[in-house]
Amino acid sequence: MTEDKLKIVVFGAFGAGKTTLIRTLDPLSKHVEADCTGGSTTIALDFGKVDVNGRHVYLFGTPGQERFEFAREIIGKGMDGAILLVDATCPFDEFVGHLYDSLTGSHIPFVVMINKYEEVGAQAAALKKHISGVPVHAISAKDRQLAFDALCTFVATLPPGHGHVHHDLS
């Protein structure tokens, strides 16, 4: 019997918290980043692993900058599921709409996680109005329990993986 390996890709705008989420879920995760004003930004990918009820979940984070569309396309190949991470302190803009529409059109199971919900000025309710037909979880990417619970709930809805994860990057 082959192992159940799931490839889950995290999408979201610049600074939404994708790298933070993967680092919280897997403290040993790997990241390819560059310095930028106020911190760092992903320029290639994030990679982490986490076991969810005996299933091997491989987490891939994408760069959020719009110019890295090609990287998102490559990283997304063969994914079993996706997470759209939305920053609760930012409006649901055209780019987030583009990511949401792309995932909706792809027919790949996905979930929306509204991040930074604990921040003053978080607008989770306003953001939820733009989303229909997929589960929405309010999380903080810095809070392992909240993030892990949301991931577990999503993973429980996914069928066995397609086996597209062949390599262990760590």
Ligand SMILES: Nc1nc2c(ncn2[C@@H]2O[C@H](COP(=O)(O)OP(=O)(O)OP(=O)(O)O)[C@@H](O)[C@H]2O)c(=O)[nH]1
């Ligand atoms: N308050 C708060 N800040 C957060 C949370 N998650 C991430 N951040 C902060 O948001 C900033 C951006 O986080 P990243 O994880 O680098 O965001 P990203 O989505 O990977 O960004 P790109 O790779 O540039 O697209 C950092 O300063 C984080 O510390 C959260 O849940 N709450």
Ligand SMILES: [Mg+2]
């Ligand atoms: Mg990042």
